[in-house]
Amino acid sequence: MKYLFLFITGFAFAQQTQFVDFKSVNGQLKLNAIEKSVSGNVDYQFEVLKPVDTIKIDARNMEFSKVQIDNKEVVFINTGKELKIIGNFQKGENHLTFEYSAKPKQALYFVNIKNAEVQIWTQGQGRYTSNWFPSFDDVNEKVVFSLGITYDKDYQVVSNGVLENKTEKENQFYWQYQMEKPMSSYLLMLAIGKYDKKEFKAKSRIPLEYYLENKDANRFEPTYRYSKRIFDFLEKEIGVKYPWEIYREIPVRDFLYAGMENTTTTLFATRYVVDSIGFEDRNYTNVDAHELAHHWFGDLITAESSTHHWLQEGFATYYAALAEREIYGDDYFYSKLYETAQQIKFASRTDSIPVLNAKASSLTFYEKGAWALFVLHESIGDKAFKKAIKNYLKKYAYQTVNTQNFFDEIKKVSDFDLVQFQKTWLESTAFDTPAANALLSKNKAIQVRLEVDKLKKTPLAEKEEFLKKTLESNVYETVKEAIVNQLETEKYDAKKTLLQLALKTNNVQVRQAVAASLNKIPEDFRIEYESLLNDNSYQTQEIALYYLWKNFPDHRTDYLNRSKNWIGFNDYNLRTLWLSLALSTPNYSDNPEDLASELIAFSSTKYEATTRQNALEKLLSFKIINDQVLANLVNATTHHMWQFSKFGRDSIRALLKNSELRASFERILPNLTPDEQFQLNRLLEEKVKN
Numbered sequence: 001m002k003y004l005f006l007f008i009t010g011f012a013f014a015q016q017t018q019f020v021d022f023k024s025v026n027g028q029l030k031l032n033a034i035e036k037s038v039s040g041n042v043d044y045q046f047e048v049l050k051p052v053d054t055i056k057i058d059a060r061n062m063e064f065s066k067v068q069i070d071n072k073e074v075v076f077i078n079t080g081k082e083l084k085i086i087g088n089f090q091k092g093e094n095h096l097t098f099e100y101s102a103k104p105k106q107a108l109y110f111v112n113i114k115n116a117e118v119q120i121w122t123q124g125q126g127r128y129t130s131n132w133f134p135s136f137d138d139v140n141e142k143v144v145f146s147l148g149i150t151y152d153k154d155y156q157v158v159s160n161g162v163l164e165n166k167t168e169k170e171n172q173f174y175w176q177y178q179m180e181k182p183m184s185s186y187l188l189m190l191a192i193g194k195y196d197k198k199e200f201k202a203k204s205r206i207p208l209e210y211y212l213e214n215k216d217a218n219r220f221e222p223t224y225r226y227s228k229r230i231f232d233f234l235e236k237e238i239g240v241k242y243p244w245e246i247y248r249e250i251p252v253r254d255f256l257y258a259g260m261e262n263t264t265t266t267l268f269a270t271r272y273v274v275d276s277i278g279f280e281d282r283n284y285t286n287v288d289a290h291e292l293a294h295h296w297f298g299d300l301i302t303a304e305s306s307t308h309h310w311l312q313e314g315f316a317t318y319y320a321a322l323a324e325r326e327i328y329g330d331d332y333f334y335s336k337l338y339e340t341a342q343q344i345k346f347a348s349r350t351d352s353i354p355v356l357n358a359k360a361s362s363l364t365f366y367e368k369g370a371w372a373l374f375v376l377h378e379s380i381g382d383k384a385f386k387k388a389i390k391n392y393l394k395k396y397a398y399q400t401v402n403t404q405n406f407f408d409e410i411k412k413v414s415d416f417d418l419v420q421f422q423k424t425w426l427e428s429t430a431f432d433t434p435a436a437n438a439l440l441s442k443n444k445a446i447q448v449r450l451e452v453d454k455l456k457k458t459p460l461a462e463k464e465e466f467l468k469k470t471l472e473s474n475v476y477e478t479v480k481e482a483i484v485n486q487l488e489t490e491k492y493d494a495k496k497t498l499l500q501l502a503l504k505t506n507n508v509q510v511r512q513a514v515a516a517s518l519n520k521i522p523e524d525f526r527i528e529y530e531s532l533l534n535d536n537s538y539q540t541q542e543i544a545l546y547y548l549w550k551n552f553p554d555h556r557t558d559y560l561n562r563s564k565n566w567i568g569f570n571d572y573n574l575r576t577l578w579l580s581l582a583l584s585t586p587n588y589s590d591n592p593e594d595l596a597s598e599l600i601a602f603s604s605t606k607y608e609a610t611t612r613q614n615a616l617e618k619l620l621s622f623k624i625i626n627d628q629v630l631a632n633l634v635n636a637t638t639h640h641m642w643q644f645s646k647f648g649r650d651s652i653r654a655l656l657k658n659s660e661l662r663a664s665f666e667r668i669l670p671n672l673t674p675d676e677q678f679q680l681n682r683l684l685e686e687k688v689k690n
Helices: 002-019 214-223 227-238 285-293 310-328 330-347 362-380 382-395 403-411 418-427 433-440 444-454 460-472 477-486 492-504 508-517 523-534 538-551 553-562 573-583 592-602 609-621 627-636 642-655 659-671 674-689
Strands: 020-032 037-048 052-058 062-069 075-078 082-089 092-102 108-111 119-122 142-152 156-159 162-169 172-178 190-193 195-201 207-213 247-252 265-269 301-303 399-401
Touching (some): 002 052, 082 092, 142 156, 142 190, 227 310, 247 285, 265 285, 285 310, 301 310, 310 330, 310 362, 310 403, 330 362, 330 433, 330 444, 330 477, 362 382, 362 418, 362 433, 444 477, 460 477, 460 492, 477 492, 477 508, 492 523, 508 523, 538 553, 553 573, 573 592, 573 609, 592 609, 592 627, 627 659, 642 674
Parallel strands (some): 020 142
Antiparallel strands (some): 037 092, 119 190, 142 172, 156 190, 162 172, 195 207
C-alpha cells in the first residue's frame, strides 16, 4: 500500500502540472533566530491551463491566513502537508497571495554555536523546501523565484539570483533577490551569517563572489585556490555559457553534506575552509567543481524523476573529474577513475541495484554514472561528445529530462551502440572490468599500477626488486602508495628497505601511507618515523603522533612538548589528540584539570559537530568520562546532522552496557533539556527491551 499511495500522489501532482502552470513567486520573509521560525507574505503568479477545482502547493506544518486569489478570499484546506485552494478555476492568469508562518524541523537550520554569531541556512534536496517556504516537492514544476528577507543589519543575507535592492530599516537590512529563469523548488536557498566576501569576474564576465567568515580571512587563498579557474574551465569544456546571472560560494557551519548546488549560490561545509597545510588532505577542489557542474546538470536541466538521477550526479561527478584533470593532470585523473572502479567492483558483489533505478546507491549514481560518461566520451570521441552535450543543454534548458532525451542527442552525432551501452553501464549491476582496464591502460601510471596489483599474492622476495625500482622511479604517487599498502602484512625486517625508500620519496601522501601502515614501530625505525611529525600534513601528523606516543613511552614527554602548540584542521584534530595524550601521560602536566576542561569544552555546543565528535571520540577512547562528557554525548543525539546524532546514540548504547555508566546517565537525566531527555529515555528503555 505504501508504494501504491506514493504512486497515486505522484500521479495527482502530475495531473496538476497539466492543469496549472506556476510561473513565478515573490516571497517577503522574516526570520526569528530565537524562536527558530520563519514568516512572510507570498505572491504566486500562475496560469490555469484547463478548468480545475483544486490547486495544491506543498507546505509542511505551516499556518496560513489571508489566502486570496486576485485579491478575493478563497476557500482553502491546510492538510499539514499541502495548501489546497478550493474553487472553480477557469483558464487564464491569476495571482495567489497569502501569509504564512512555520517552525521547520528540517530544511531550514539555525546554527547557534555558543560564543559565536548565529548562522541560518537551508537545504532543500532530500529535506524539502516546503518545510520553510510553500513550494513544490515535484522537480517538474519550475518557478522563477524572488525572495526579500529582513534581518539584523550586522549580518549578510544571501538568496538565489541577483541582489536588486538593499535598504536599512531601523536596526535591520532588507535584502531583495531576484531570479530571471525558472528552477525547481529544491534549489531555493537562503544563508545568513557574518561574512566577508571577495568579488571577481569570470572570463565570460559572470560575477563571482566567494564568502568566508570574518575569522577565516587568512584562509581565503587555499580555500578558493582554484575556484575561478574551475569556473572558466567548465564554461569552456561544457561549451554552454554559465546559465545564470551570478555565482556565489558560501561555507556554512554544521552543513549536512559536502556541498549543495543551490542555483547561483553553492553552500558547502566549513571542513573545506583550510590553510595551506590543510589543503594537502582536505581541499575544496572536487566539491567546488562538482557543485558548479550541477548548475548545468541539475539546475539548468533537471532529471524528471529519481530513476534518471545519474543525469545530475553522474554528470557533475564526471565534469568535476575533468576539472581536476585540468588542474592536477592526467595521472591524477586516471588514478581517481581507477580507485572508483575498484570501489564499484567491490560494491557490485552485494549491490543489486543498477544506475537506472531510483533506489540506486550514491556510489552507483555518482561514480558509476561518471564511469558511464567516461566510456561514452572515449567511445564516440571528444568532438562528438561535446556537440551532443551542447545540443542537449540548449534543447532542454530550464526543463526536466530523462535518459532517452540525452541518448537522442548522442544518436545525432554518433552511431554508437547505445542499446548495449545502456545494458552494460546503466542496467547491469556488474562492472565491466576488462573495458575499464582497457581505457585506463592508456595511462602509463595505471599500467604500472596494474602490474603492482597483480603481485599482491606474490612472495615479497620475488617482487622486491620490481617494487624497489618502482619506488625509486618518477611514477605517480598513487602507485607508490599502493606498494606501501601491499607491504602492510609483511614482516618488518623484510620490508624495512622498501619503507625507507617510500619515506625518501618526500611525497606527502606516500609518507602518510607509511605512517598509517605501522601501528607497531620497531626501535630501529623510530628516528625515521619521527620525521613524519614534520610533514606538511595535519593528517600525517595526527597518525604519527599517536603511534609514536603509543609505541615509545620513554619519549612521550618529548613528543608532547614538540606538538603542544599544534591545532590542525578547523576541527582541532591535533589539539584534541594532544590533550588526550597529555591527560593520559602520568605526571606530564601540572594542571591536568585545565587540560580536561579544555578537551571537554571541545565536545560541547560551543563547537561544530565535527570538532565535538573528534573530542568525544578521544574522551571515550581514553576513558576521560564525567557527567559533563555524558551530557554532551546526549546532546549529540539531538543534533540535525544525522552522522553526529547516530554517533551519539551508538556511543551511548555501548556505554549503557556498563552498570556504573548506566547509573550516571540516569543521574544526569533530570538536568537535561526535554529533547535530550526524550532521546536518552529511548536509549535507556531500548536496553531493557533487549
